[in-house]
Amino acid sequence: MKWSRKISDGIAYHYKGNDTASDNINSKAIPIVFIHGVGLRAESWYRQLPAFSENYQCYSIDMPGHGESALLPNPTLSLTDFAAVLKTFIDKVIGQPVIVVGHSLGAMTALQTAVTYPEMVTGVAALNAIYERPDCAAQNVQARAESLLDNLDQEVSKQPIARWFDGDEQYQDDAELCRTWLDNGNRLGYARAYQMFAHLRGISADDLQNIRVPAVFLTGEMDINSKPEMSLAMAEILPNAHAVIVPKARHMTQMTHASSVNAALATFFTQCDSYDTSDA
Structure with a gap:
């Protein structure tokens, strides 16, 4: 599976949408930007864009150093670096505020963008995000990160594929996509x-x-790193947010449990459509 791409300032993106779909015939359909997680690419949203492109402008991007997007010049990255990239993309390619949907690191990027550039975001959906990650979990991930930097040629897919899919045969095709x-x-x-x-x-x-705009925090019931209690805790903090916990799902919820995710997103997008920005 490979989507067609355009490139803007080193960021590759796939677009699918109805440019005229809107209740207001004088305006275009609301834009939505989908952001993938670490090691993945725009195609990880292949079950979302067809579901929403009839009524929205849907952009799925390759984050820096992923897919067909260029590396950022600085060797040590921060979340604000990724948020700045997203802001530039929105400014130059879309030209109006957007709903941002992110998964894993993409979810953290979406949240950081809503914090740093609130004028750019009309809603934020954070799938499988982390919050107050405990020391033991952080140390394990940090050790893995140092190992990756020390040896770029090592095998990289075995651990995450096992964690994300747990060998479940019904998700074999999705596991193989992620492995690739x-x-x-x-x-x-x-x-x-x-x-x-x-x-x-x-x-x-x-x-x-x-973050004053509508927000939804969605994760899998069985996600061992982006735990349900993390999403529930974040939803309690934001003034206009709710949480959705997908039963029997793990980390790749948008792929393995697309119908549940799409139903939750459809409800959320409708909420964003009707949101009064004067309340922000």
Whole structure:
């Protein structure tokens, strides 16, 4: 599976949408930007874009150093670097505020963008995000990140595929897609992004409460790193948020449990459509 791409300032993106679909015939359909997690690429949203492109402008991007997007010049990355890239993309390609949907590191990027550039975001959906990650979990991820930087040629897909899919045969095709993306991606881009993600504990409560637009926190019931209690805790902090826990799902919820995710997103997008920005 490979989607067609356009490139803007080194960021590759796939677009699918109805440019005229809107209740207001004088305006275009609301834009939505989908952001993948570490080691993945735009195609990880292949079950979302067809579901929403009839009524929305849907952009799925390759994050820096992933897919067909260029590496950022700085070797040590921060979440604000990724948020700045997203802001530039929105400014130059879309030209109006957007709903941002992110998965894993993409979810953290979406939240950071809503914190740092609130004028750019009309809603934020954070799938499988982390919050107050405990020391033991952080140390394990950091050790893995250092190993990746020390040896870019090592095998990279075995551990995450086992964690994300647990050998479940019904998700074999999705597991193979993710394995292909991990194995064939830019190893340096993956290692640098993973290092940045490894040192994240989450967005602080003080920052989260400044997100006034509608927000949804969605994760899998069986996700061992982006735990349900993390999403529930973040939803309690934001003034206009709720949480959705998908039963029997793990980390790749948008792929393995697309119908549940799409139903939750459809409800959320409708909420964003009707949101009064004067309340922000």
